[in-house]
Amino acid sequence: VTVQLLPVREHVLRLYRRVVEPLMPDRAVWGYWTPRELFRHARRLLGEGAYGALGDFTILTEETYYSGRPPGDDVIDRAEALAAQSRG
Numbered sequence: 897v898t899v900q901l902l903p904v905r906e907h908v909l910r911l912y913r914r915v916v917e918p919l920m921p922d923r924a925v926w927g928y929w930t931p932r933e934l935f936r937h938a939r940r941l942l943g944e945g946a947y948g949a950l951g952d953f954t955i956l957t958e959e960t961y962y963s964g965r966p967p968g969d970d971v972i973d974r975a976e977a978l979a980a981q982s983r984g
Contacts, residue, residue: 907961911979912957914922915950943968949981 902910912931919938920926929937935954939947955974960967 903965904969904971907972908957908960908967911975915953915979915982931961949978952981953978964965 913926916931916934916938917923917926919941920929920934921937931954935950939948942950953975956971956978960971960975978983
């Protein structure tokens with residue numbers, strides 16, 4: 897049995913990356929743009945009405961990854977649901 901441990905923050909950020917990567921102008925911006933900048937770019941591509949799940953996922957990602965408070969395990973379920981909705 898192999899058990900891979902991953903911090904909740906890292907897991908959420910990886911999920912977010914999988915969702916926004918197809919929308920990025922270049923993969924190199926991942927290391928430089930914040931989730932908010934990535935979302936702003938996605939809205940330009942998808943239109944103003946594209947807030948929905950991707951906007952909520954962006955907020956969750958920022959709160960989870962950049963907050964001084966440690967995230968709870970429930971964040972993973974919410975992030976996975978928002979990731980699925982964002983792809984659709």
